[in-house]
Amino acid sequence: MKSNAVALLAGLLFALGLGLSGMTQPDKVMNFLDFTGKWDASLMFVMVGAIGVNALAYHLIAKKRATPLLGDRWHLPTRTQLDRPLLFGAAIFGVGWGLGGFCPGPGLVSLASGTLPAVVFVGAMLVGMVVHARLHKPTGATDEP
Amino acid sequence: MHNFTPLSALLGGLLIGLATSLMLLFAGKIAGISGIVGGFLRPAREDSTWRGAFLGGLLLGGVALRLACPTAFGSTAAPLTAVAIAGLLVGYGTRLGNGCTSGHGICGNSRPSLRSIVATVTFMATGALTVFVVRRLFGGAS
Numbered sequence: 318m319k320s321n322a323v324a325l326l327a328g329l330l331f332a333l334g335l336g337l338s339g340m341t342q343p344d345k346v347m348n349f350l351d352f353t354g355k356w357d358a359s360l361m362f363v364m365v366g367a368i369g370v371n372a373l374a375y376h377l378i379a380k381k382r383a384t385p386l387l388g389d390r391w392h393l394p395t396r397t398q399l400d401r402p403l404l405f406g407a408a409i410f411g412v413g414w415g416l417g418g419f420c421p422g423p424g425l426v427s428l429a430s431g432t433l434p435a436v437v438f439v440g441a442m443l444v445g446m447v448v449h450a451r452l453h454k455p456t457g458a459t460d461e462p
Numbered sequence: 463m464h465n466f467t468p469l470s471a472l473l474g475g476l477l478i479g480l481a482t483s484l485m486l487l488f489a490g491k492i493a494g495i496s497g498i499v500g501g502f503l504r505p506a507r508e509d510s511t512w513r514g515a516f517l518g519g520l521l522l523g524g525v526a527l528r529l530a531c532p533t534a535f536g537s538t539a540a541p542l543t544a545v546a547i548a549g550l551l552v553g554y555g556t557r558l559g560n561g562c563t564s565g566h567g568i569c570g571n572s573r574p575s576l577r578s579i580v581a582t583v584t585f586m587a588t589g590a591l592t593v594f595v596v597r598r599l600f601g602g603a604s
């Protein structure tokens with residue numbers, strides 16, 4: 318119960334952060350990826366802020382504890398191998414990101430705008446995920462990423 | 463530089479980092495959006511409640527943004543067909559590569575995980591290449 322409240326709060330803060338940062342503006346995202354044109358470096362600062370806070374939480378607190386505050390074990394990825402699915406998957410994702418200007422979080426948050434691109438993007442994204450689930454049987458390694 | 467907004471981007475990033483830290487410290491989990499959605503889509507999982515709660519918060523945050531700051535939502539120059547193809551690629555690619563801008567880009571890079579660093583460099587590179595092809599070679603609207 319408590320952990321669900323934390324998840325709800327985290328989702329809420331995540332959405333507000335995406336909106337404040339400019340990640341829910343597809344054209345701005347494309348300008349960020351446009352290194353050879355009118356490059357807008359703003360979104361670099363989103364990564365700086367988010368990675369900064371998360372790295373502190375991980376290295377100063379999480380690493381020193383045997384368990385999380387509300388759970389009995391850590392659910393962190395353990396795989397270290399650089400394999401083809403990782404490379405192909407990231408490459409395919411990047412093409413989609415550059416094409417539409419949406420990544421998964423901002424797409425979902427943008428549903429509230431009620432605009433057609435956001436709805437079409439999320440619908441297609443869910444189809445893409447279901448297609449992946451059908452083509453690839455679960456391997457048991459479910460921890461992300 | 464075009465519409466450079468480093469301060470709001472940094473503040474937004476701090477909020478996102480706070481959100482991923484909450485999930486990490488309290489639940490011991492990675493707040494990767496594509497992983498959370500992907501897991502939620504598989505019905506036979508016992509852990510779908512927290513996924514639903516997180517996604518509910520995310521959607522609720524979208525509604526709050528619309529009420530408090532509707533200009534947070536921007537337009538896309540891409541035609542709807544391109545947006546649909548983009549969605550398919552993002553959905554399939556993030557599941558195949560086990561993560562997106564949040565799971566790899568934020569959570570993975572801050573540990574840091576080599577897989578996440580390689581994934582981030584890869585999707586930034588193909589994303590930039592795609593924007594280059596669309597804008598420079600096809601002269602798409604920018």
